[in-house]
Amino acid sequence: MRFIDLARNRFSERHFDARPVEEEKLNLILEAGRIAPTGCNYQPQVVYVIKSEAAMEKAKSTGASLCGCPVALLVCYDRDVAWHNPGDRCYENYCVGEQDASIVAASMMFQAEELGVHSLWIRGFDSRDVVEAFDLPENHVPVMMLALGYPGEKSHPAHLHAKRKPLAETVREL
Numbered sequence: 712m713r714f715i716d717l718a719r720n721r722f723s724e725r726h727f728d729a730r731p732v733e734e735e736k737l738n739l740i741l742e743a744g745r746i747a748p749t750g751c752n753y754q755p756q757v758v759y760v761i762k763s764e765a766a767m768e769k770a771k772s773t774g775a776s777l778c779g780c781p782v783a784l785l786v787c788y789d790r791d792v793a794w795h796n797p798g799d800r801c802y803e804n805y806c807v808g809e810q811d812a813s814i815v816a817a818s819m820m821f822q823a824e825e826l827g828v829h830s831l832w833i834r835g836f837d838s839r840d841v842v843e844a845f846d847l848p849e850n851h852v853p854v855m856m857l858a859l860g861y862p863g864e865k866s867h868p869a870h871l872h873a874k875r876k877p878l879a880e881t882v883r884e885l
């Protein structure tokens with residue numbers, strides 16, 4: 712499948728089946744994140760796998776909308792490792808960690824899609840809740856969770872999936 716079709720077909724899954732994601736597929740998804748580009752190639756990402764009952768309970772306790780997924784990835788960056796740009800005059804010592812974590816997460820999201828594994832990008836949580844639930848080291852900054860799994864019976868794209876602004880509204884030539 713062409714990438715553009717993969718990107719068009721993907722939608723946020725909010726009705727997962729309980730069926731587990733095969734270890735082989737999960738490893739390939741993680742591999743796609745591993746080889747993602749990062750600022751200065753510093754690779755500050757830390758990807759926590761949430762799969763055990765105990766880990767899933769902790770994730771649920773944060774209020775994150777996991778939608779019954781059998782596995783989720785918590786993508787963080789290590790603020791002590793991420794590249795900081797000392798030359799940015801708008802943001803002092805600008806940290807690219809959120810960007811690093813995001814491209815790692817996006818790479819994993821599209822790899823999952825190619826494997827027929829649906830996903831949901833989740834950021835509707837309080838970072839403090841996540842840090843406390845998983846007892847994260849203070850230098851690990853939670854960026855997002857990627858819920859993964861197969862579509863359940865009620866799987867369907869939400870209405871927002873069809874709502875994209877036209878290019879003319881979001882692209883401007885300088």
Ligand SMILES: Cc1cc2nc3c(=O)[nH]c(=O)nc-3n(C[C@H](O)[C@H](O)[C@H](O)COP(=O)(O)O)c2cc1C
Pocket residue numbers: 721722723724725776831832833834835836868869871872873
């Ligand atoms: C940065 C970001 C944060 C998001 N957080 C959540 C979330 O916490 N809960 C949720 O259900 N969806 C979340 N989403 C999914 C978006 O709502 C969804 O991608 C958007 O409505 C477009 O729909 P589609 O993914 O089906 O095309 C998030 C997506 C992004 C990129």
